[in-house]
Amino acid sequence: MIHGRQRLSDIVHHTRLAVSQVRHGLTILVQQRIVLWCLHNDVALYEADWLAAYSLLRSGKFVVATRKRIGQQGEAILSHCVLGGDLKASALEHANSNSNSGQGTVNGTNGSSAESADSQRESRAAIYDLLENSTVIITNPSHFRFPEKNRELVERQVRIDNPHWKDKVKNKEKAQFQRAMVDVSEEWKYGSKYLRTTIAKRRLTQLDNPLKREFATMEESQDNTQLSSKTSQTPKLPSVIDAAQSSFDDKIMLRANYDKYPVLARSQKLVQLAADNIGIPTSQVYATVLRLYDKDLTHCKEFQRGPETPMAEEDTKHSILTTKEILLHVGNMNSLQEAIGQPYGNISITESSIPRHKEPHRRKRQKREEGDQVRQINLTENGQSLDSDSDSDSDIVEPTRSRLNGKAKSAGTDKVKPNGEHKGKEKNKVLIAYDHDIDMDSASEDDDSSSAVQYVALTAHLKILTEHRLLNYHPPGTYDLKSEGWSVPLVALSHRLRLSEIDTTICTQFGADALRIVKALRKQGKLDEKALIGLVLMDSKAMRSRLSAMHTAGYVELQELPRDNNRAPSKTIYLWFFDEDRCAHQMQQDYYQAMSRCLQRLRVERERASDVLTKSQRSDVQGREQEFLVGDEWDRLQKWGEVEERLLGQVGRLDDGILLLRDL
């Protein structure tokens, strides 16, 4: 790594090892993805890929996150991938099924052949699951090449595919060209989108009814969450097992997609953000949305695309979720309905509060409105009035109002705000319409009215998330949507998470005053000392000391603007400013440094405890340490365990910060 890109002979020279040893070592390193290689003038060149090596640090966290999403089977497959690097799909399948069936038997002997076939099918299904989620990807030659070689080849490929770019790309078309490049390189890196959708479709077509399909996936996800809490005794996953019947092609190699981990981790952080800012129930809704949303994400795409190559319209369209989709995946609806404030608090959405009117003229209106029900809900929830018909129907809505008012008065404890009350009424109107629509259509009244109630409660939560800038709202009509759609503004949210990490570090290191200064600078841009004092209302001395401390650490910057050619300090304006990218970069370096100090210290501690460790690792001592370790040796071993846990845990926590600063 120190010597950069090298030939085999150079490595032999530098390492002073035998050629065969170096060859063997390189093979393993290439398989473990830590070393990249490429042919240049028929000579193989090797280079260390430090980012891949760094990502090994995350393997544990990645596996745990996958277990939460996909279940134990997925976790087992992924851990094989993580340990083995690039593996043949069929080998992976066998390895996993063997270890599965070996779990329940003594001495690792395999169970019956039927069991083994079952577990093989399960692991195959799990591999498909992982492939669909792009947690595992199919190995591509581009994975072994240097990035710039890949870029060169991608460019060549794009020029071949699009002959009009063969010679020169016009300025106007540069963005398109860049996009095409990004698309091809992503396809090489993460496999084609087509493959993933095919897998998904193949799985879904196993089930006949569209509604059932959705519920099957819901059950599956619930099963998976249960799985994560239980340890063994894997229950069968009906939707998954039948999905993947065909076995894998022998040529297919699989590898873990470490770029997926930031996606999963970001979702976790965002759910935490929602819980901190709004409340637990809303954050659960958000978790569901994110689970549906990041399924298709292979990596934190928006970061790598950059501002010049925004998402194409079809991508945006593809990524919008409708309320119905979300509704099918949200569990535990009861708490949702009670989790919103007063307008809901006084006029709670329960079945009893929905009046059931069956007047004939109302039915007429219902018929007219059939097929447009979601649209009406949208209108009312935006706080606008209903269409002109609503006036003529006021006699129907009126009884509800009086009932509701009565209820509000009898509850009588809270101050009823006029606009809140108004909103409550409107919401109720919506419920009536909804309830009635469903009465018309379906036989099972109660079920549908409750699902309508759930729909409204869910929409309310989604709208709160929109108000907190955690979701984007797409009204019906945009992107050919038939009902309301929701998408996650990932670029903005990644930015927000990064800023919050920066804020936390600054706040803990330099105090709350420093946070005030940095936030003021971020909002107002470059400021001189006087203007800054006016904004943050602090003593000039205290402010100066904070600023200089942060300046020394490299988190805020100072610009000098001389007013004349002499550049005399007295005739220079000094402007303080906060450059987010520079600060994040500096902080990232500090994090790396702290991380390496932790690892260095770990080595030191290991050296100190080496005598006890050597003794405890002896085959006769293993398992009976307490018996063999005399004097303070046992205590020292215990202490070493604590220290190791603490240092490694801290490295993991530092990596969480790196993820926010670098990978989002």
Add this chain to the structure above:
Amino acid sequence: MAEASSSRAVAVDLENEDPPDKLEMRIWQACLQAEQPDDLWYQSDLMALDELKGKDTKDLLNCINKLIKQCLFRALEKSSQSCWRPVPLTVATHMQKMTDTERMIYVELEHADSEGLWTKTIQTRTGVSSAESQNALKKLESRRLVKQFQNSKYPNKKYYMLSHLHPSDDATGGLFYSEGAIDKELLRILMQYTEVYVHSKAWQMPEKALDGGKRKRTEFLDGADPNVLFGSKRRKGVKPWPAGYQDYAKAGDIAKYLNQRRLCKEKIMEAEAQQVLNLLCYDGRIEEVNEGVGYRTILRPLANPWENVVEKSRNGFSEVPCGGCPASGLCDESGPVNARTCEYFEEWLGLAKD
């Protein structure tokens, strides 16, 4: 000495003359009584006065010269056109008694109005020496015509202004400053009360959350307890309002509320309430709801600015000794400070021998 005697002569003139009879005095009085934009009189305006009917420009020039001599008119220039401004008698009487330097300084301070002027600025504008201007300022101060004040932006500079004026908010720093320094205690009280108000409006509270259930909810704001802002009390049982809710706290409401509470002598304006809200935003304790609908509190703020305490659990970097280590720049495996010998690590890992 010559200057002093001439000014004394003018004063005597004014006392001896019978003002209304003289033409110039009638002009001066007419100018004082009439309304004129910016109180500036051009030659054409003066010639249009009834008092000057049938008179020519020579007479006018004569009158103006006399008035200027008696300090009742001040000669000015606007858009390279000469114009004059009448001066009230009280001021004129004072000015007649002044030396030329004092008069120049007085005029400059009058121009500066409530902003006041720094002594150095006075010197450059009037072109008099430092000693001379200091002398003159002392004399003016002893006659209670000017006063010195503290400018919050430049606490080390001497500022002067006319004695009957009050320093502008810009010069004193406004409500949050007292005697040129920030009034931290007042600021703390204003911020905490504002935050309590914002909090009460931003979330649906459980009945007992706001004041321990002693009062009815509508009355809580009278006995607002800032403790509700800290720790888990801030989050306990609060529910968000539905989207589109409009009743969040705004700067106007907060100014009104703070004034009702009579937290300080001065009246709190909306701009000052806004300043407090901005501060709370910078401290990460409240945030703006979409498009200026109002403000709401952040349920899990990062820090408590009044006690400079970090409230939230810390991140990975802040927990290791390297975060905020004074020697992190020197720390190197081969250097004098390194991970092997680091005493902060010893302490953190619980290995230090007491």
